Amino acid sequence: MVMRISTVILGAGHAGLAMSRCLTERSIDHVVLERGEVANTWRTERWDSLRLLTPNWQSRLPGYRYQGDDPDGYRTMPETIEFLERYADLISAPVQTRTTVTSVRPAHDGYEVVTNRGTWRCQTVVIATGACNIPNVPAIAGAVPSRIDMLTPMNYRNPAQLADGGVLVVGASASGTQIAEELQRFGRPVTLAVGEHIRVPRVYRGLDIKWWMDKTGVLDEGYEEVDSILRARNVPSLQLVGSDDRRNLDLNTLSGLGVELVGRLAGIQGDRAQFSGSLPNQCAMSDLKMNRLLDRIDEWATDNGLDGEVDPPHRFEPTRVETSPPLGVDLSRIRTILWATGYRPDYSWLDLDVLDRKGRIRHDGGVVESPGVYLLGLPFLRRRKSSLIDGAGADARDLSGHLAAYLDRAASGPLLARTA
Amino acid sequence: MSTMTAPVDNGVNVGALLEAREALTAMPEAAQFSWRATCEWVKGTHSRSTVERFFGLGQEQSHRTTYQYDTDHPEIFASEDNGATPVELVLAGLAGCLSAGIAAVAQNREIQLRSVKATLEGAMDIQGILGIDPDVRNGFSGIKVKYEIDADATPDEIRAIVAQSQKRSAVYDVITNPTNVTVEVN
Secondary structure (H helix, E strand, O other), X not given: OXXXXXXXXXXXXXXXXXXXXXXXXXXXXXXXXOOOOOOHHHHHOOOOOOEOOOOHHHOOEOOEOOOOXXXXXXXXXXXXXXXXXXXXXXXXXXXXXXXXXXXXXXXXXXXXXXEOOEEEEEEEEEEOOOOOOEEOOOHHHHHOOOXXXXXXXXXXXOHHHOOOOEEEEEOOXXXXXHHHHHHHHHOOOEEEEEOOOEEOOOEEOOEEHHHHHHHOOHHHOEOOOOOOHHHHHOOOOEEOOOOOOOOOOOHHHHHHHOOEEEEOEEEEEOOEEEEOOOHHHHHHHHHHHHHHHHHHHHHHHHHOOOOOOOOOOOOOOOOOOOOOOOOEEEHHHEEEEEEOOOEEOOOOOEOOOOEOOOOOEOEEOOEEOOOOEEEOOOOOOOEHHHHOHHHHHHHHHHHHHHHHHHHHHHHHHHHHHHHO | OOOOOOOOOOOOOHHHHHHHHHHHHHOHHHHOOEOOOEEEEXXXXXXXXXXXXXXXXXXXXXXXXXXXXXXXOOHHHOOOOOOEOHHHHHHHHHHHHHHHHHHHHHHHOOOOEEEEEEEEEEEOXXXXXXXXXXXXXXXXXXXXXXXXXXXXXXXXXXXXXXXXHHHOOHHHHHHHOOOOOOOOOO
């Protein structure tokens, strides 16, 4: 049986739900298809200690604002799942769970969405399946000796899961630094391979860095305002952890705990891992970038008369880098390699000619080349905060407007064709 | 009264570079370049390398003229010192690459450079190349580059230009990362 509907939303995470709410406001009939349960990725693909990097107050969604008693706290995974479940209830999202989409393909009057539980015909499709479906493990993983266990943040759960012995964590963004810290504290000696990374303090002048980034407008910067959107979309995640003590999680914290810092993993030759000699520059760039952000914050604070209200400006100790960081390690002392080298989306089910040569969907701020198809919940889709739960609302509002106009035009299309 | 600001000019045609970047994004096959050098042994440790032709933008290209570089070893190695040691040419290549990058990045950021001076030092324990100690590598144990830059910018802006130049430098990458080298004999 083929079911007909105006819009099919793929994915019941924060982005799909935000779009559902926006479409409901516009009385556009739709269904949200979800392969598992609401917030599936948060349930099944995250490690135990992970908390959101954004404070509770910041996870605003259309029709929802935090009203609890801990606005500055960071949600645990169970809390995040509960929050999204409650949101789905609150907005009465028409979610159909346990529904795996196997194909989205063109149909003569729009699109056909094939699932394990029937086929939908629709005029518009919203892809909200997330940015983090497949771990990006580099090809050199193929050269790793077979006695070494390999994990990614997607199947890592906690330190006890790892065999005794040294760990090489590859990648020093949010996932890599958080897991490196946890493993080192647990007693597993960690070597951390550091490429390009973004250092920020958790708290600056007494306030959460996310509060500053929100207020100063950094997070609202639009995709048409930045120099190179391609580069902006590839910026790694901030070195942050959500914790009760609101501690910083930068390379100085990690080296203070005994983590060995090395350059970007450059190759594996036999039993030896080789690292790039670029660590000093990677750290210098990151410190400079952080200080530019802090300069911008200080300027904004002065302009807005906050200088007497918050702590005075200060700068953080530059990243400490050894004079000659090791350019290689003997893999005989490494028992596990954890690839914290990012993720990519999975579009294996997408049977539309919209992918570029790198397998990314071609789109203009979420408006996909194929008319009536929209994309949501990817880094810097329309604005810097697009990757955050807090960014889904503004993006969904913009794109639901475009989608509604598209449906209106489609409805009047045949009439125009007759008069032509 | 109005003040006139001279346009920033570091002698880099950033517009052309940005256009090239856009064109090559659409046509990645044209971005495949091949750099070449030939070398002929002269005598003793003295050789002469020549660069002229290269491949890029889908076709054969050539320099405006032929360039030659003599390499030799200094007299303390019982050589005639007819040119730079090859490792000094590596330092010259790194400096040339980073400085070109500094000029381009500064131009793109609209920062006028007045002078850019680099001093490079490559430390080497020659017990490696002499085969005295197998634990000592042949190459540099480390390279130090010191820049002195006079420009219309704050110290942090200048540091950011130098950092960005390293991030985009080919020679910096060649030196800091492993590269497969295949040497054949015909």
